[in-house]
Amino acid sequence: MGNRSYLIINKPGKPQEILFEGNNSLAHFWLLLLEKQDIENVRGTYREAYQPGDEDAEIDTDIKIDKDRALENVGRRRYYIAQAYPELLSYFDEWVAYLGKQPTTDNILFIDLVQVAGFYKSPDEFLDSLLEFYGKVAQGQPAFEKTLSDTSGWDGTGDESFATVSPGYRGFPQVDSFSPIGAQAKTPGRIKALNYTWGAVSLLMVAGLFYLFGLFPHFWQHLLIALLFVPVIFISIRGFLLVEKWSKQPVRKAEGE
Structure with missing residues (x-):
């Protein structure tokens, strides 16, 4: 109900x-x-x-x-x-x-x-x-x-x-989901905060890989760790692109009662 x-x-x-x-x-x-x-x-x-x-x-x-x-x-x-x-x-x-x-x-x-x-x-x-x-x-x-x-x-x-x-x-479209006032607002401050948050997550992922370099001494291990940089960089860039895409889309809710 x-x-x-x-x-x-x-x-x-x-x-x-x-x-x-x-x-x-x-x-x-x-x-x-x-x-x-x-x-x-x-x-x-x-x-x-x-x-x-x-x-x-x-x-x-x-x-x-x-x-x-x-x-x-x-x-x-x-x-x-x-x-x-x-x-x-x-x-x-x-x-x-x-x-x-x-x-x-x-x-x-x-x-x-x-x-x-x-x-x-x-x-x-x-x-x-x-x-x-x-x-x-x-x-x-x-x-x-x-x-x-x-x-x-x-x-x-x-x-x-x-x-x-x-x-x-x-x-009018009829929707039944609810968000507190302002919760869906795509303000510049909120968009900037999301970018900062994702930037921090990306830096942590990269820092983790550098930490692994010091943890494992062998060349072949370093090579495997280096290969992990490719998906990490891809995920990082993808995250920023998704934030940008979200910021440009109008807020929509699920239809129905």
């Missing part, structure tokens, strides 16, 4: 209707509905949810936000999508419009992300990563992939599904 996440609304006659959901994924459009304080407000309950104890105990971990305030927040952050993901702007507008027209009995949106925290070492680390996301939003930095699971999430159980009103929804 995976680690689920939900965007929920209480509709007349249909309480707890799932508008959107995720499976092993984090829908970043949902975060644009919130403010930092909304994240901080659930820190205690998230910690409680991950404490050893009665697994059947019900703990309310939903992030609750007034629908009008959520729409105001997401409207203010439209500039971020326009700047960092201009090709997603029309889809983003469709998604916001869909949320705005949903009837509600209490004018509250419920966002359940607690299972996603299971991908992190602790709920605090997860919540801190969400707070870091807002820093990237403020700076206009891309922070997620242009896939359905990373943006709006999958269509939920509503009477009028988002797919029926959004032409862009059906065109």
Whole structure:
């Protein structure tokens, strides 16, 4: 089943209707509905949810936000999508419009992300990563992939599904793997670190061969050791080429739910 996440609304006659959901994924459009304080407000309950104890105990971990305030927040952050993901702007507008027209009995949106925290070492680390996301939003930095699971999430159980009103929804790849925010980022610093690491490994392999020269005194042994330099050099060069190839490829995830 995976680690689920939900965007929920209480509709007349249909309480707890799932508008959107995720499976092993984090829908970043949902975060644009919130403010930092909304994240901080659930820190205690998230910690409680991950404490050893009665697994059947019900703990309310939903992030609750007034629908009008959520729409105001997401409207203010439209500039971020326009700047960092201009090709997603029309889809983003469709998604916001869909949320705005949903009837509600209490004018509250419920966002359940607690299972996603299971991908992190602790709920605090997860919540801190969400707070870091807002820093990237403020700076206009891309922070997620242009896939359905990373943006709006999958269509939920509503009477009028988002797919029926959004032409862009059906065109998105659906993926179910999850990486913490920034884990897949191919930044210059990360690429340089990989090159340095592989360079150190290559030097260790070469140093090991030189050590063998001193360990074995006979000429025929030296000849065999010298022959090992060819595959070692090949492996070293191949490693650097693979890092370069990886750095130029877009991040893709496995398809399916």
